[in-house]
Structure formats: structure tokens, C-alpha cells
Amino acid sequence: MEENLKQVQSDVIKITLFGPACEGKTTLSKQLAAEFNTLSVPEFAQEYFQKKGNNKQEICSEDDLLHIAIGQIRAENEAVSKANAILFCETNSLTTKVVSDINFHSCSPILEKAAKKNKYDLFFLTDVDVPQKIENLKDTSENREHTLALFEKTIKQFDKPYIKLVGTIEERKQNAIKIVSDFIKAKKLGFTSQDFIEMYDRKINIATVENQINYIKKGITKTVLDRPAIKNDGIIALTKDESLFFSTYFDENKNTLKLKKFVPASGAASRMFKFLIEFINEFKLGEESINAYINRTNDKNLPVFLVAKEKFPFYSEVIRKIKSLHSNYDDLDKDTRNYWFIHTLLSKDGFDYANKPKGVLPFHKYKHHIATAIEEHLNECAFYASAVGKSNIHFTVSKEHLMGFQSIVKKVKPQIEEKTKVTIQVNYSFQNESTDVIALNNNNQPFRNQNDTILFRPGGHGALIENLNNLDADLVFIKNIDNVIQNHIDEITFYKKALGGILLKYQKEIFDYLRMLKQDVVSKENIEEIAFFIKEKLNIEVKEDFDKYTKESKIENLITVLNRPIRICGMVKNEGEPGGGPFWVKDNKGRSFLQIIESTQIDFKDEQQARIAKNATHFNPVDLVCGIKNYCGKPFDLYEYIDENSGFIVEKNKNGKTYKAYELPGLWNGAMAKWLTLFVEVPLITFNPVKTVNDLLKPAHQPES
Numbered sequence: 001m002e003e004n005l006k007q008v009q010s011d012v013i014k015i016t017l018f019g020p021a022c023e024g025k026t027t028l029s030k031q032l033a034a035e036f037n038t039l040s041v042p043e044f045a046q047e048y049f050q051k052k053g054n055n056k057q058e059i060c061s062e063d064d065l066l067h068i069a070i071g072q073i074r075a076e077n078e079a080v081s082k083a084n085a086i087l088f089c090e091t092n093s094l095t096t097k098v099v100s101d102i103n104f105h106s107c108s109p110i111l112e113k114a115a116k117k118n119k120y121d122l123f124f125l126t127d128v129d130v131p132q133k134i135e136n137l138k139d140t141s142e143n144r145e146h147t148l149a150l151f152e153k154t155i156k157q158f159d160k161p162y163i164k165l166v167g168t169i170e171e172r173k174q175n176a177i178k179i180v181s182d183f184i185k186a187k188k189l190g191f192t193s194q195d196f197i198e199m200y201d202r203k204i205n206i207a208t209v210e211n212q213i214n215y216i217k218k219g220i221t222k223t224v225l226d227r228p229a230i231k232n233d234g235i236i237a238l239t240k241d242e243s244l245f246f247s248t249y250f251d252e253n254k255n256t257l258k259l260k261k262f263v264p265a266s267g268a269a270s271r272m273f274k275f276l277i278e279f280i281n282e283f284k285l286g287e288e289s290i291n292a293y294i295n296r297t298n299d300k301n302l303p304v305f306l307v308a309k310e311k312f313p314f315y316s317e318v319i320r321k322i323k324s325l326h327s328n329y330d331d332l333d334k335d336t337r338n339y340w341f342i343h344t345l346l347s348k349d350g351f352d353y354a355n356k357p358k359g360v361l362p363f364h365k366y367k368h369h370i371a372t373a374i375e376e377h378l379n380e381c382a383f384y385a386s387a388v389g390k391s392n393i394h395f396t397v398s399k400e401h402l403m404g405f406q407s408i409v410k411k412v413k414p415q416i417e418e419k420t421k422v423t424i425q426v427n428y429s430f431q432n433e434s435t436d437v438i439a440l441n442n443n444n445q446p447f448r449n450q451n452d453t454i455l456f457r458p459g460g461h462g463a464l465i466e467n468l469n470n471l472d473a474d475l476v477f478i479k480n481i482d483n484v485i486q487n488h489i490d491e492i493t494f495y496k497k498a499l500g501g502i503l504l505k506y507q508k509e510i511f512d513y514l515r516m517l518k519q520d521v522v523s524k525e526n527i528e529e530i531a532f533f534i535k536e537k538l539n540i541e542v543k544e545d546f547d548k549y550t551k552e553s554k555i556e557n558l559i560t561v562l563n564r565p566i567r568i569c570g571m572v573k574n575e576g577e578p579g580g581g582p583f584w585v586k587d588n589k590g591r592s593f594l595q596i597i598e599s600t601q602i603d604f605k606d607e608q609q610a611r612i613a614k615n616a617t618h619f620n621p622v623d624l625v626c627g628i629k630n631y632c633g634k635p636f637d638l639y640e641y642i643d644e645n646s647g648f649i650v651e652k653n654k655n656g657k658t659y660k661a662y663e664l665p666g667l668w669n670g671a672m673a674k675w676l677t678l679f680v681e682v683p684l685i686t687f688n689p690v691k692t693v694n695d696l697l698k699p700a701h702q703p704e705s
Helices: 025-035 044-052 062-080 093-104 109-117 144-157 169-188 193-202 206-218 240-253 271-282 290-297 301-307 315-325 334-346 373-384 399-420 461-469 489-518 524-536 551-562 607-614 693-697
Strands: 013-018 039-041 086-089 122-126 162-165 224-228 234-236 259-264 362-365 370-372 390-397 423-430 437-440 475-479 566-573 581-586 592-597 623-627 648-654 657-663 676-681
Touching: 013 025, 013 169, 025 039, 025 086, 025 122, 025 169, 039 062, 044 062, 062 086, 062 093, 062 109, 093 109, 093 144, 122 144, 122 169, 162 169, 162 193, 169 193, 169 206, 193 206, 206 437, 206 657, 224 592, 224 607, 234 581, 240 489, 259 373, 259 461, 271 290, 271 301, 271 334, 271 693, 290 301, 290 334, 301 693, 315 334, 362 373, 370 373, 370 399, 373 390, 373 399, 373 423, 373 475, 373 489, 390 399, 390 461, 399 423, 475 489, 489 524, 489 551, 489 566, 489 623, 489 676, 524 551, 566 581, 581 607, 592 676
Parallel strands: 013 086, 013 122, 039 086, 122 162, 234 676, 259 390, 259 475, 390 423, 566 676
Antiparallel strands: 224 581, 362 370, 437 657, 475 623, 566 623, 581 592, 648 657
């Protein structure tokens, strides 16, 4: 009898419906078969009871179930040879097993074995949210929710790949069609059913995964640099009076706007403590001196850290912790004391700083307290991102660190509000799991974790374009979590407002032009004026044959160019910091435009490109002011302005094995590639990142003497 319950082997994709009775499975199976031009295997129980002469067909005997399961498999096996690449099944032996459990509180071992062994590429579990119809051979449970729970519990126990369908009959149909289409594509790409389920649960689009795979396999075309952006050739250099004008203009025009500060802050501080982590991992206390280790490894950072450790804002707290763990600390030799200082700083039973986000770490020592980067950002926010006594700040954080942020905000926000007389609204968001990217091994196959699941990794800060896209704000200041300063808040505020004033001034001109163009109240002279503004003020070349266009075509072209989000990017003089910079780049038609370019986008094997990169005079400190609403006050869809070809291919290591992954276009370069862009020189004092812990020793992060 077991032989009669075996499925024939085939390459046909088999998708089956599963779930409580009277939930539209028969209808849906037939609809899907019609949509994909193939067959649907009907429920054999109907035929079985008709032959048996049982017209009521409401209750069956336990013996009937084995016969029904055999008949169902036979019908399925016959249909496989006739199916068009894919076969839909109204039911399956696992359903029969659940029916047996519900009605008879037991199941034939033969049937249970078949239910466990028989495979389908995908199960659709139908929810109980549609009006119920009375049919035959259905479960007798009156509690539909309870019955659904039994079905779902069983499918999980048997480890079958399933997706739950909810909604109306039509919604289920449309959703199922989309899922099946994506599933077919996933199978062609070599993914398993469980791979597909994982992507579906993460809301990762299979077409997006396919594009990522293609980028990794084929590589990404390098950006073609035309020349570096320099002062008066792509970078606006303001005089003190001009900065004062724009700062004042910002204050005069901000009160009708919703301002917000956006702070990417989800990353852990592991890189900040990289050289200390290496020391703890490699140094053998008692076997060599720290000086020997420094000479052996040529570590230039460690001696700086040790000599100046008392200047770090966390010094006193770490010492107190060490002494609570080691009462004889003061009696230990110097090397041992230094070792335990670093160990306590990094260990899980100490402060575990390397596994915490930078935002929660002690950054600055004031007379009466220690300030974190979170506190400094709240303070800055009140100074320059505020209007009519209100300020808004938005942190992107990881879920596991949210409570740490909230705890600090709860403590310091009232004090800052009292000091500045500004009410601060703090919001948070997470990097969406759906923006994670696939990793491939050296054979361009999915890189798998030890449990055989595919490795998906965060797609980089470019994923935060979604978080930015969800903000409700007229003007957004963007600044990294580690770029704060202990002193000179007035100077920081002055230049932030100047950048904001430039945005508002340019934005007003752009909006006025767009209204003129939309209302078609422009003369030939107006069109020439707008084209000149685009070329000379926005640094965008008009099309070569623009003069030959009809008036209507000129208006349409000018609207397309102007109706975009706008960003004003502060640029500092390049002093050797790693990262992106401002350049003129060429598009595929040879036209030049301004863009922030990361070093990984440059072809350094090309001597000319390498020379252009070397001659760059400025650096991108991630100091942006953005306008993300159009002239009608409606938010732009920021996804429309991403250059997907400006992502990165990165190589990483996991468990001793290397893998490759596509990293999304960076938030302030490729993700904003098609924005209106202006570069403005700002003083170096506005850029004070903490890339390594030793950066906290710089004057900008130390108390004023």
C-alpha cells in the first residue's frame, strides 16, 4: 500500500493548497492553473464519495482516508506528465493526515509516513478570513481559528515550505500569482524552496536579488571622472559676509517649515576599537612586554592610547570598574595594569564598547558630567534644526540598541530642553531587513551559513534612503553619529544655518521657475533665463540641441531637470581622510555633472583617472542639508533618483571563508546621484569624526583648557 502513496519523480514544480475546509482552495488552484496555462489536480475525495454513493459526504470513516490519499497521489502522478512545467494541487496527503487527527485523534502510520515523505515545492496555507461555504468531507470543528492553528502547527512540525495567504478571494489570487511568478524565477536562479521562503519572509524582492547577483558576477562599471570639483569650479566658496547673509536668510524663512535632523547611528563601534581588539587577541600577558608587542606589530596607535589614556572621557569609570574586579590593581606592574584597562574596556563582563553603537559611548568630558554623541546631537539639533521653539531629530538604530538610545535620551533631553528653551521630538527607525543583500562565494553561488541558510548582510548606509524617504520634513540636516564637537557650538551652528539658507534660497528660485513652467506663462526670454540658471547655478549642462526644441519640449525638459530633490553638501579641505570626495563626472553621453564619489568607484588602474583623483582638493564630511518635497509641498519618491549602477562589490570573511556581496549605492552618493546638487566649502572645524578611539584625543573632543 505504501507504494501507492509514492510520488513520481519529476522536474515539474508542484504547488499545493493546504488548510481548513471551505477556504477557496479549489477555486484558487483552478485560477492559478489557468493563469500559468497548466493543470490543477482536483480533490479526489469528491470522486471517491460519488463512487461510494455517499451523497451527504459530510463525515467519512478512518478507513476512507487512506483510500482517498492513494487516489489523490494517483491523480497527481498522472497529471505530472501532462503539466506545463508547473502543477497545482488542490490538496495533498498532509491535509488528509490533519483531517484524520481532527476527526479521529489518530492517523495511520502509512498515511503519516507518506505525508512526511511526499514533497511539494511550495504550500499555500489558506487563512480563515473568507466567508465559509458548506461542502463535503470537511473537518467538523466549529472553531475555524483553532482548526487553522492545527494545520499551521502540523506544517511547521513537518518542516514544509509554506506561505500563508490572507485577504479576500481576489486578493489571495493576485498575491498567489505574484508569489508563483517570483518562485519560478527563484527556482531558475537555483534557489531552494526554503531559500525562497526566507526571502519572502524578509520581503526581499527576487528581481532585486537577481540584479545583485548579476552585479557581483559582471562587476560594476567604474565612474568616469572628468575633473575634481574645486573652489569656483563646482565648489562654492563663501565669504564671511555671504555666510552671514545665508545664515540670516535661513532664520528669516524657517518658521513655516518642519525641520528635522537625520542621524545614521546603527553601526557598532568595532572599527573604532580595532587596534585594541587586535591587541587583546594577540598579546600574551606574561610572555612578552607591551613594548615588545608594539615593536613586533608596528602598532602606532597603541602607544598613543596608553600614554594619553587618562584624557579619555571613560577613563575614571573604567578604573573604578577594574578596581572593583581587581582589588590589587594599584600593586600590579604597568603592563598588567594597561592590559586590564583595555580588557575591561572591551570585555563582555566589562564595558563591551566595541559591540555597542558609537552613539551611546562616552565622547566628551565636561566639568560636571560625561556626554555621549547622542547628547551632543540633541544639543546641536536644538541650536540649528529648530523653528518656533521646536526641533526634531531622527536616529536610525539597530533594534537591539534602541533601548540604550532611549535611556540616554530620557536622561539628557529634559536638561537640554531647559537650557535651550527648545522642545525636542526624538524619533527612531531601523534599517529595513528587506534591504539586506545576498552574498556569493568564490564560485558565484549563494554563500551559506552553517545551518545551510543563505547569508544576507546589511546593504550599507545606502539602505537608509528608505528611512529618509519616510520622513515628514521640509528640510533635513544629515550628519553622522560620530561627527560631533565638544567646543565651538556657535561656529557649527553658524555654518549649518548658512547651508540651510543656501538651500532655501535656491529652492525658492527653483520653485518659482517650476510654477511658471507648469502654468505655461513663460516667454522665450524666461526659458533662456531658466536654462542659464540650470547651467550656471546648478552646474547641469543643457542638451546640445536644446535650442532646436519646440517651446513645449523645452518646457517639459526644464521641468524634468528642476523638479527633483535638492541637497547642499558641505565640503572640507582634503587632509588625507579616507572616504568620498566631490568630482565632476561624465555620464554615458559625455555630459559632466557634480557627484560625490567614493574611492571604490574610481578606476585607479587608469593613469588619467588616478591623476584626477589625486588632484582632489576637498573631502565629503557627510554634512548635508536636503529638500525632499516638491514645489507643491508633496514629498518626492526618493527611490526615483538612485543610480543603481553606483553600488559597490565588497569582499568579506565569515567563519574563515571569503564571500562577495553587492553593497547598495551610498546614501550621500549613488542613492542621491540624480538630486540637484550644490557643493559648498565649510571650515574644517565642522568635521570632527571619531573613526578610532584615539580621535577622542583631538582638541575638538577635549575640554577647553
